[in-house]
Amino acid sequence: MYGLLLMGHSIWRWIVLLLIVITVVKALIGWLSKQKWSNLDARLLVFSRIAVYIQVVLGVILYTVSPMYGNVQFTGGHVIVALLSVGGLEFGAARAKKVADGVNKFKFALIGFAIALVLVLLAIGEATWWKLA
Numbered sequence: 034m035y036g037l038l039l040m041g042h043s044i045w046r047w048i049v050l051l052l053i054v055i056t057v058v059k060a061l062i063g064w065l066s067k068q069k070w071s072n073l074d075a076r077l078l079v080f081s082r083i084a085v086y087i088q089v090v091l092g093v094i095l096y097t098v099s100p101m102y103g104n105v106q107f108t109g110g111h112v113i114v115a116l117l118s119v120g121g122l123e124f125g126a127a128r129a130k131k132v133a134d135g136v137n138k139f140k141f142a143l144i145g146f147a148i149a150l151v152l153v154l155l156a157i158g159e160a161t162w163w164k165l166a
């Protein structure tokens with residue numbers, strides 16, 4: 034059970050990273066070249082968020098059976114940082130949905146998802162550090 038969850042959580046990180054990176058790059062290009070906001074752009078925000086939520090659910094279950102349960106440094110550096118990344122995604126997606134014009138949609142998606150990307154990378158870095166330590 035633990036091994037399977039750890040493997041799933043470990044592999045799923047690549048889906049999370051791929052989707053967030055594509056979303057950030059697409060938002061940056063859209064913002065700089067003043068593109069029209071398309072259905073694909075809206076869908077990328079949704080798919081990235083779903084991928085992260087799946088990762089969080091896997092992580093929460095994994096946490097309960099992991100030797101890292103209750104470890105203050107791991108919880109602060111991995112769990113809390115990963116959960117904060119959800120704030121970036123939700124901020125970007127909510128603001129992008131609220132504003133009317135395309136350029137601002139790209140701008141908010143870019144800001145929120147770039148913040149999330151940095152936090153996800155930090156969370157992965159912390160988990161990798163523990164694995165190597």
Ligand code: HEM
Binds near residue numbers: 042085093096097
């Ligand atoms: C975007 C969100 C997240 C990403 C990208 C992510 C990524 C990772 C990665 C790459 C590992 C190392 C896997 C390995 O050693 O092969 C890991 C381990 C782990 N993560 Fe996450 N994680 C995320 C969120 C969470 C959350 C929200 C929790 C808990 C509530 C969590 C709990 C854990 C636990 C318990 C481990 C395993 C520690 C161990 O037993 O070695 N993760 N995570």
